[in-house]
Amino acid sequence: MIRHGTRYGMTLRVGAALSFSLMYALMKWAATLEPVSAGEMVFYRSLFGLPVVLIWVSSARGGLASISTRKPMVHVWRCALGVSGILLIFQGLRLLPLADATTIGFTSPIFATLLSILFLKEVVGRHRWAAVVLGFVGVLIMVRPGAEGAPPLSGVLFALGGAFVAASVTVTLRQLGKTESPTAIVFWFFVACLVVGGSLTLIDGHTSSWTVLAILAAGGLAGGLAQLLMTTSLQHAPVSALAPLDYLQMVGAVVLGWLLLNDAPTMATLGGAALIAGSGLYTAWREHVLKRDITPPSGSAV
Known part of the structure; x- marks a missing residue:
């Protein structure tokens, strides 16, 4: 039986998945109307998403004190990785159909499994190796x-x-989360995105129409809301209950790609997505059975 708190957390996670889908769809839509760069996407996502994060920070236990850190250099490293990742993701989004870009983002657990072997010295059994192979087959399809x-x-x-x-x-977050609050991790990441995205926009940006600016602003708000919902959901439900819900982003990408961009997914995309989702879900189930931390499947919240 699902407890009330778990049900609430799962509801928040569904909202997060759909908000992430909306963010990516709006960013993609803006890029189809005008030549919006990946740097501009990062800038507007952080510019209009940061107020949502600030409201969350102000309501958190401790208020602004909750964003203080005992490991500033680890935050710098995390932010450097995160900003690089979201720039790559947005550049892929510019070049690929929405459903394809979203689905490939869900290969993150496959790479996380490989990295956990190298850096966390985790032992990976045949079940997780099978999931890794299944995911890469999905990518090839x-x-x-x-x-x-x-x-x-x-x-x-x-x-x-x-x-x-x-x-x-x-x-990195597995280590950083042991000493740092979620509010600090999210806040400093948004600040880093604002600084780097703003710098890139000054170098390579262009003057957008009011229509495109409104779409980018809406995408930024959706991204900020998604981050808030995703992080808050972890306070109410275990990751094992939440991780499968992230795959609703794939559904959202297909529906929004069709509605906003008139872009129907191919059978190859749907088949590959099924295998990638199956790989991630099986990995999450195995982690739950072994009672270990589960790597959240979504690459959206870098």
Whole structure:
């Protein structure tokens, strides 16, 4: 039986998944109307998402004191990874269909498994290795190397690079989360995105129309709300109950891609997505059975 607190946490997580889907769809939509760069996407996401985060910080226990840190250099490293990851993810989003970019982002648990072997010295059994292989088969089905109509390789590489960096962030957060509050981790990441994204926008940005600016602003608000809902959900429910819900982002990407961009997914995308989702869900189930920390599947919240 699902407890009331767990049910509330799961509801928040559903809202987070759908908000992330909306954020990516709006950013993609803006990029189809005008040449919006990845740096601009990062800037507007943080500019309009940061007020949402600040409201959350002000209501958190301790208020502004909750963003203080005992490990500033680890935050610098985490932010450097996170900003690099979201730049790669947004660049992949610019080049790929929305459903493809979103699905490839869910290869993050595969990379997290490999990184946990290298850096956390975790022992990975045959079940998790099978999940890793299944996930990579899903990627190959989606990418269809050399096939006519295959997604552009550059976009796939950017998206995979973003998923890899998101996995690296997850490994870092396992260590940082032992001493730092979630509010501090999220706040400083948004500040870093604002600084780096703003700098890139000054260098490579352009003057957008009011329509595109409104779409980017809405995307930023959705991103801030998604971050808030995702982090808050962890206070009410275990990751084992929440992780599968992140895959609703794939559903959201398909629906919003069709509604906003008139972009229906191919059978290869749907087939690859099924295998990637199956890989992540099986990994989450095995982690739950072994009573270990589960790597959140979403690469959205780098």
